[in-house]
Amino acid sequence: xxxxxxxxxxxxxxxxxxxxxxxxxxxxxxxxxxxxxxxxxxxxxxxxxxxxxxxxxxxxxxxxxxxxxxxxxxxxxxxxxxxxxxxxxxxxxxxxxxxxxxxxxxxxxxxxxxxxxxxxxxxxxxxxxxxxxxxxxxxxxxxxxxxxxxxxxxxxxxxxxxxxxxxxxxxxxxxxxxxxxxxxxxxxxxxxxxxxxxxxxxxxxxxxxxxxxxxxxxxxxxxxxxxxxxxxxxxxxxxxxxxxxxxxxxxxxxxxxxxxxxxxxxxxxxxxxxxxxxxxxxxxxxxxxxxxxxxxxxxxxxxxxxxxxxxxxxxxxxxxxxxxxxxxxxxxxxxxxxxxxxxxxxxxxxxxxxxxxxxxxxxxxxxxxxxxxxxxxxxxxxxxxxxxxxxxxxxxxxxxxxxxxxxxxxxxxxxxxxxxxxxxxxxxxxxxxxxxxxxxxxxxxxxxxxxxxxxxxxxxxxxxxxxxxxxxxxxxxxxxxxxxxxxxxxxxxxxxxxxxxxxxxxxxxxxxxxxxxxxxxxxxxxxxxxxxxxxxxxxxxxxxxxxxxxxxxxxxxxxxxxxxxxxxxxxxxxxxxxxxxxxxxxxxxxxxxxxxxxxxxxxxxxxxxxxxxxxxxxxxxxxxxxxxxxxxxxxxxxxxxxxxxxxxxxxxxxxxxxxxxxxxxxxxxxxxxxxxxxxxxxxxxxxxxxxxxxxxxxxxxxxxxxxxxxxxxxxxxxxxxxxxxxxxxxxxxxxxxxxxxxxxxxxxxxxxxxxxxxxxxxxxxxxxxxxxxxxxxxxxxxxxxxxxxxxxxxxx
Amino acid sequence: xxxxxxxxxxxxxxxxxxxxxxxxxxxxxxxxxxxxxxxxxxxxxxxxxxxxxxxxxxxxxxxxxxxxxxxxxxxxxxxxxxxxxxxxxxxxxxxxxxxxxxxxxxxxxxxxxxxxxxxxxxxxxxxxxxxxxxxxxxxxxxxxxxxxxxxxxxxxxxxxxxx
Ligand code: SF4
Ligand code: SF4
Ligand code: SF4
Ligand code: FES
Numbered sequence: 001x002x003x004x005x006x007x008x009x010x011x012x013x014x015x016x017x018x019x020x021x022x023x024x025x026x027x028x029x030x031x032x033x034x035x036x037x038x039x040x041x042x043x044x045x046x047x048x049x050x051x052x053x054x055x056x057x058x059x060x061x062x063x064x065x066x067x068x069x070x071x072x073x074x075x076x077x078x079x080x081x082x083x084x085x086x087x088x089x090x091x092x093x094x095x096x097x098x099x100x101x102x103x104x105x106x107x108x109x110x111x112x113x114x115x116x117x118x119x120x121x122x123x124x125x126x127x128x129x130x131x132x133x134x135x136x137x138x139x140x141x142x143x144x145x146x147x148x149x150x151x152x153x154x155x156x157x158x159x160x161x162x163x164x165x166x167x168x169x170x171x172x173x174x175x176x177x178x179x180x181x182x183x184x185x186x187x188x189x190x191x192x193x194x195x196x197x198x199x200x201x202x203x204x205x206x207x208x209x210x211x212x213x214x215x216x217x218x219x220x221x222x223x224x225x226x227x228x229x230x231x232x233x234x235x236x237x238x239x240x241x242x243x244x245x246x247x248x249x250x251x252x253x254x255x256x257x258x259x260x261x262x263x264x265x266x267x268x269x270x271x272x273x274x275x276x277x278x279x280x281x282x283x284x285x286x287x288x289x290x291x292x293x294x295x296x297x298x299x300x301x302x303x304x305x306x307x308x309x310x311x312x313x314x315x316x317x318x319x320x321x322x323x324x325x326x327x328x329x330x331x332x333x334x335x336x337x338x339x340x341x342x343x344x345x346x347x348x349x350x351x352x353x354x355x356x357x358x359x360x361x362x363x364x365x366x367x368x369x370x371x372x373x374x375x376x377x378x379x380x381x382x383x384x385x386x387x388x389x390x391x392x393x394x395x396x397x398x399x400x401x402x403x404x405x406x407x408x409x410x411x412x413x414x415x416x417x418x419x420x421x422x423x424x425x426x427x428x429x430x431x432x433x434x435x436x437x438x439x440x441x442x443x444x445x446x447x448x449x450x451x452x453x454x455x456x457x458x459x460x461x462x463x464x465x466x467x468x469x470x471x472x473x474x475x476x477x478x479x480x481x482x483x484x485x486x487x488x489x490x491x492x493x494x495x496x497x498x499x500x501x502x503x504x505x506x507x508x509x510x511x512x513x514x515x516x517x518x519x520x521x522x523x524x525x526x527x528x529x530x531x532x533x534x535x536x537x538x539x540x541x542x543x544x545x546x547x548x549x550x551x552x553x554x555x556x557x558x559x560x561x562x563x564x565x566x567x568x569x570x571x572x573x574x575x576x577x578x579x580x581x582x583x584x585x586x587x588x589x590x591x592x593x594x595x596x597x598x599x600x601x602x603x604x605x606x607x608x609x610x611x612x613x614x615x616x617x618x619x620x621x622x623x624x625x626x627x628x629x630x631x632x633x634x635x636x637x638x639x640x641x642x643x644x645x646x647x648x649x650x651x652x653x654x655x656x657x658x659x660x661x662x663x664x665x666x667x668x669x670x671x672x673x674x675x676x677x678x679x680x681x682x683x684x685x686x687x688x689x690x691x692x693x694x695x696x697x698x699x700x701x702x703x704x705x706x707x708x709x710x711x712x713x714x715x716x717x718x719x720x721x722x723x724x725x726x727x728x729x730x731x732x733x734x735x736x737x738x739x740x741x742x743x744x745x746x747x748x749x750x751x752x753x754x755x756x757x758x759x760x761x762x763x764x765x766x767x768x769x770x771x772x773x774x775x776x777x778x779x780x781x782x783x784x785x786x787x788x789x790x791x792x793x794x795x796x
Numbered sequence: 797x798x799x800x801x802x803x804x805x806x807x808x809x810x811x812x813x814x815x816x817x818x819x820x821x822x823x824x825x826x827x828x829x830x831x832x833x834x835x836x837x838x839x840x841x842x843x844x845x846x847x848x849x850x851x852x853x854x855x856x857x858x859x860x861x862x863x864x865x866x867x868x869x870x871x872x873x874x875x876x877x878x879x880x881x882x883x884x885x886x887x888x889x890x891x892x893x894x895x896x897x898x899x900x901x902x903x904x905x906x907x908x909x910x911x912x913x914x915x916x917x918x919x920x921x922x923x924x925x926x927x928x929x930x931x932x933x934x935x936x937x938x939x940x941x942x943x944x945x946x947x948x949x950x951x952x953x954x955x956x957x958x959x
Contacts, residue, residue, distance in 0.1 A: 103865065103910045104886075108863075212862065212879050212881045212888075213879060215863070215868070217868060218867070
């Protein structure tokens with residue numbers, strides 16, 4: 001290694017450098033600033049802006065610091081007469097065609113060109129000819145374009161190719177006629193597209209929803225954690241007079257690097273939706289009345305107490321969002337257990353809970369996010385991290401680019417941005433059989449034993465070539481991962497998926513990971529927001545009902561914490577019915593949809609993720625706390641305060657915390673001995689007949705990227721993206737469409753559980769034959785039934 | 797004794813009264829400073845810094861582009877602006893408030909404005925009757941601009957060579 005270290009001199013300072021580094025990298029590490037536009041540390045070197053010209057001793061001309069590798073004994077001067085002269089010259093050329101519209105440009109105040117023009121620009125232009133004008137293209141609802149401002153650094157083009165994996169933006173023409181635009185005039189379909197806003201050094205690409213709403217210098221910056229997926233991306237919310245204006249990434253090499261997913265960046269535009277609850281409200285004879293907090297809490301307590309007195313506390317059900325904070329999960333379950341009900345759950349989208357007792361303490365990725373990019377083989381079961389956890393998807397893509405074999409077993413094919421094998425399973429049975437075959441292939445290869453519970457199933461299945469390849473890939477890799485994706489829990493045979501995936505991982509001796517929907521599923525499990533487990537995984541002696549069961553066998557009263565069961569539950573129709581039939585629905589929520597206003601009795605306004613203190617635990621098991629970024633809207637209150645107050649009035653003791661930090665401190669203490677571990681021992685599996693063949697049309701489902709939670713569903717810019725607009729369409733394979741005479745119809749009537757709903761229809765080869773795909777969590781699906789199951793269709 | 801006598805004589809002959817009347821008399825015939833405000837007004841410099849106004853272009857379009865430079869430069873934090881994208885895609889203010897109690901009439905806002913939108917007019921005799929009226933809104937500022945446009949324009953013209 002020591003040979004690789006060389007010594008160079010920059011501005012008279014002697015610096016150590018590794019061979020292969022460029023001058024600009026060494027200078028950056030030493031804190032010597034060299035001006036640049038096209039160089040970006042996460043992108044390849046293009047060396048086309050020439051702003052980074054520096055003087056190198058013994059070189060006849062200045063050299064580009066971003067493209068010059070270091071050599072032993074090299075002497076660089078970044079501020080010499082020659083270097084300054086060259087830099088100023090470049091700047092003059094750049095400013096020739098750059099418009100003078102800084103006062104109306106949203107980049108003004110944080111613009112790299114503006115900053116450098118201050119140091120290197122001339123105050124009077126010598127250019128008297130006409131400036132160039134470029135017409136803008138509409139590239140979707142997230143990114144605004146002012147292409148006259150473009151300085152052709154090609155960072156955005158390289159971002160598209162190298163990071164997003166889609167050639168969305170490209171340069172056409174040369175010199176004066178060079179244009180940056182979308183090759184095909186379509187919206188940028190990437191789930192990371194918002195990053196071009198940060199990557200662009202000038203104001204050519206900017207944040208569209210934020211357009212013209214504030215200036216950079218008047219914003220205050222608050223560090224927060226992503227409330228949408230289990231990656232736990234770090235970002236900043238920028239507020240103006242207490243109101244959130246936009247989100248920008250916060251660099252954290254271990255988690256999100258310098259990037260941010262569009263869902264995290266643009267979801268903040270949903271928090272001020274019209275459906276936001278402003279004040280506590282009570283329903284009296286069908287009419288809503290705004291009341292004070294005191295009255296609302298008093299009535300809530302009365303209602304709960306009367307249900308407990310007349311029917312017993314086990315008739316109360318409680319559902320909490322997996323994206324609630326750790327503190328909220330903890331207080332919520334303490335409150336419910338305090339009044340004698342263990343019917344607490346955050347897993348609304350799940351229906352198979354048969355392995356609950358043997359499940360690990362909390363879902364865990366099985367490794368650090370950083371380690372994912374060095375994997376050689378990954379088998380993903382039930383999920384598409386690219387859309388479900390975009391920055392985990394980005395790590396997987398990096399691994400794929402380094403040659404890893406990435407394999408998916410899913411109910412539908414997904415559009416991927418890297419090389420991978422996708423294996424499709426039309427039915428839930430089929431998916432389990434495929435996994436069993438992979439396990440069997442591995443068993444034959446390794447001669448190892450499998451758990452007794454699986455033996456019978458493994459005997460039934462036959463192994464084909466595909467499954468052998470998967471087994472082979474996993475077996476020969478030194479570093480591999482079997483990952484249960486966040487969509488797998490929708491399967492009615494989830495316990496089989498868990499058992500088999502675990503079996504595959506242990507047969508191949510590779511890591512095993514599980515990730516769940518929501519930002520804080522790991523935290524929810526540790527905090528005890530589960531019917532069968534309390535804090536830190538200790539068993540509850542009187543386990544309650546799981547989310548699905550408490551909706552199926554309807555309860556008298558429900559306490560909802562920022563969930564919309566009629567959209568998020570596995571069986572939406574049943575959830576919807578349970579809500580309507582209950583005596584009392586108490587909704588602590590950010591928003592109230594018209595549907596919620598129909599069934600709820602008490603609405604308690606909850607502070608949004610931007611307005612509360614809290615902690616999220618990400619898929620790696622990393623605890624990340626944050627404080628409120630924005631002023632609370634109207635009369636809302638942070639969740640932990642509402643729950644604390646309720647606990648106090650309901651005489652639940654020991655919850656008199658005075659801050660969110662105090663709660664997480666207590667929890668940390670209680671979770672001190674918990675080591676995250678995915679081992680599944682002695683799994684109990686439900687009886688299932690895998691030989692029966694169901695020939696009827698099946699519904700398959702997953703949760704689309706912009707339908708994951710209430711805020712995202714209300715963020716208009718996200719809903720207007722391609723992903724957002726396709727979420728509420730029913731997709732079917734052309735062959736199957738022909739079978740049901742749907743190939744020419746634009747709309748389809750879908751009947752499930754006797755309820756018929758009309759959807760617009762999309763023919764899509766990604767859906768296996770014999771199935772129709774309808775997303776979960778999509779507004780309009782309230783009356784539909786289970787996420788998986790029989791369904792009828794007819795043209796309409 | 798002698799002092800008291802002089803004092804008695806002075807008061808007897810109204811000496812001090814005449815002394816005072818002498819001043820009165822002098823000013824009675826001297827050139828007058830007083831003007832009959834508001835019918836009469838003193839002349840003002842084209843650089844006078846009175847009440848603010850927002851100007852328009854000759855075609856009636858408001859000049860202000862919501863760049864908020866005036867808000868940023870204001871030493872008294874008297875200006876508050878909210879902005880948005882107007883339907884035609886241009887950047888405009890939805891609110892432009894100046895708190896005239898906070899304002900110190902320094903004129904920095906005018907200096908900062910890239911499009912000569914906010915200006916300080918020669919108009920200085922304004923008053924408020926109720927609390928809250930001291931915050932002057934965008935529409936009123938535009939109206940002031942319309943009212944004084946001619947004067948504002950000529951003033952900027954005369955001063956342009958010094959700027
Ligand atoms: S749009 Fe921005 S990032 Fe892309 S080439 Fe132009 S200046 Fe560079
Ligand atoms: S005149 Fe000075 S104090 Fe008054 S608004 Fe303008 S900048 Fe502020
Ligand atoms: S008045 Fe001038 S400086 Fe103030 S926001 Fe408008 S354009 Fe900008
Ligand atoms: S930064 Fe080196 S050429 Fe652009």
